[in-house]
Amino acid sequence: MKGPRESQRARHKVPTLWEEDHGAEVLKDHGYFPSFSKDSDQPIPEDLCREDIPKFPNLSEMEVVRHFTRISELNFGIDHGFYPLGSCTMKYNPKVNEKVAAEEGFNRLHPLVGEKHSQGALEVMYKLQEALMAITGMKGCTLHPAAGAHGELVGVKMINAYHRHKGNKTRNVILIPDSAHGTNPASAALSNLKVKTVKSNDKGMIDLDELDKVMDENVAALMITVPNTLGIYEEHIVEISKLVHDRGGLVYCDGANLNAVVGKVNIAAMGVDCMHINLHKTFSTPHGGGGPGAGPVVVSEKLLDYLPVPVVRFRDGIYSLDHFVPRSVGRFRAFHGNFGMLVRALCYIYAFGKEHIAEISEGAVLNANYVKAKLKKHFHLPYDSPTLHEAVFTDKIQMKENEVSTLDIAKRLMDFGIHPPTIYFPLVVRGALMIEPTESESKGTLDYFVETMAHIAKEAKDAPKKVKEAPHRLGVGRFDETTAAREPVLTWNKKNS
Numbered sequence: 001m002k003g004p005r006e007s008q009r010a011r012h013k014v015p016t017l018w019e020e021d022h023g024a025e026v027l028k029d030h031g032y033f034p035s036f037s038k039d040s041d042q043p044i045p046e047d048l049c050r051e052d053i054p055k056f057p058n059l060s061e062m063e064v065v066r067h068f069t070r071i072s073e074l075n076f077g078i079d080h081g082f083y084p085l086g087s088c089t090m091k092y093n094p095k096v097n098e099k100v101a102a103e104e105g106f107n108r109l110h111p112l113v114g115e116k117h118s119q120g121a122l123e124v125m126y127k128l129q130e131a132l133m134a135i136t137g138m139k140g141c142t143l144h145p146a147a148g149a150h151g152e153l154v155g156v157k158m159i160n161a162y163h164r165h166k167g168n169k170t171r172n173v174i175l176i177p178d179s180a181h182g183t184n185p186a187s188a189a190l191s192n193l194k195v196k197t198v199k200s201n202d203k204g205m206i207d208l209d210e211l212d213k214v215m216d217e218n219v220a221a222l223m224i225t226v227p228n229t230l231g232i233y234e235e236h237i238v239e240i241s242k243l244v245h246d247r248g249g250l251v252y253c254d255g256a257n258l259n260a261v262v263g264k265v266n267i268a269a270m271g272v273d274c275m276h277i278n279l280h281k282t283f284s285t286p287h288g289g290g291g292p293g294a295g296p297v298v299v300s301e302k303l304l305d306y307l308p309v310p311v312v313r314f315r316d317g318i319y320s321l322d323h324f325v326p327r328s329v330g331r332f333r334a335f336h337g338n339f340g341m342l343v344r345a346l347c348y349i350y351a352f353g354k355e356h357i358a359e360i361s362e363g364a365v366l367n368a369n370y371v372k373a374k375l376k377k378h379f380h381l382p383y384d385s386p387t388l389h390e391a392v393f394t395d396k397i398q399m400k401e402n403e404v405s406t407l408d409i410a411k412r413l414m415d416f417g418i419h420p421p422t423i424y425f426p427l428v429v430r431g432a433l434m435i436e437p438t439e440s441e442s443k444g445t446l447d448y449f450v451e452t453m454a455h456i457a458k459e460a461k462d463a464p465k466k467v468k469e470a471p472h473r474l475g476v477g478r479f480d481e482t483t484a485a486r487e488p489v490l491t492w493n494k495k496n497s
Helices: 004-012 016-022 024-029 061-072 095-101 119-136 148-165 183-190 208-214 237-246 255-260 301-306 339-356 358-375 396-402 406-414 443-462 464-468 481-486
Strands: 140-142 173-177 194-198 219-225 250-254 274-276 297-299 311-315 318-322 391-394 432-435
Touching: 095 339, 119 140, 119 297, 119 311, 119 318, 119 339, 140 301, 140 311, 148 183, 148 219, 148 250, 148 255, 148 274, 148 297, 148 301, 173 183, 183 194, 183 219, 194 208, 208 237, 219 237, 237 250, 250 255, 255 274, 255 358, 297 301, 339 358, 358 391, 358 432, 358 443, 396 443, 406 432, 406 443, 406 464, 443 464
Parallel strands: 173 194, 173 219, 219 250, 250 274
Antiparallel strands: 140 297, 274 297, 311 318, 391 432
């Protein structure tokens, strides 16, 4: 009969197919076999222990369990309630996708496994590439990037490499609309490119005359979000792309808001050369807490030779990793992307299929316009242009009446079991409340949200102090958020106890 150590070692032993590809000794040297030394049961060394550890009271198991259960219930997530976080699209993550991603063949597959023994995983990646290209109309795809902002960086690097190869040494400027996501200028700056801002017109879209003035021989690309961060579709996108292309530039589309047009719009036909896709926004992979995320990038024919390596290929019935892209910008990740996120995204796409994929955008647009129509009489709407997936209101009415701010409104929402929407963004709107319901939510949920917002608007008029001091029903009151952000307390110490 095996002892406990032998049984534990057997349970955790790496599958023999890994040994076939890499050899047991190599894997052991790199730590892939657990260590069970005779010292593993020893107490923590004294020099690693904290000093002045408080003496905790003697408590029953019931008291301890109830304490931590109460704390856990203070956390908020999409499974608890409505999460109308505009621009970040906090949509529901179907549990079946989690189950598929947790399948042993996926979650126990080590990235060092050779192609021979990872055909299933490579097939998932290849089919996701193909699906994203089919959905957007683009010609190439990389699954490397770990998030949308990471995808932006990869895209801008490819654009920069394209111009350097063409000998366009003067093209070192990226044009970015004033309504853009903040990551756009950051990605350009990280690529040693200068940023110029393009102003919006009174409809919340790019001003074509303004673009005409700044589009010169120094511009490498225009980075544009379609629909933009106001939830408005750039109706002149084809003319915009033609202007940029005619003058030697490329067009980068921030794909953060693809949820509004998926299945309805051919991105390539818009004149786009490069676009990242936030899988958590459009294809329901988990989002938040810093990751793991996924931000694949799709490209036009112009940028195929600049894709990061490796790219997943399918030739002669075999899936493989191609490391020989002619002018590749290199690697941007260890291995090939956050694989579990890729599995989840492909599940979501397959759940709809080619015939029903447009239902995502149809539901998202319908829900956003329903909320917009219901709340127009309670909150100021700075741009009344046709809205797609999100609607942006402001606190103008409430501030004028009793100086109730966007932050106050957001805090009061929490008392009703609703996560606040994005606030104070986009920056072109003062006191912005950006609301995005996504396609996941029912009419009943939207009605509850609308009724709650209307109630808060009434409170802001009749009982402003109640709104300004919110939240009232949570485990904690209102934090000093500025100090919390600038002087965070991340570990326990006696002074803070």
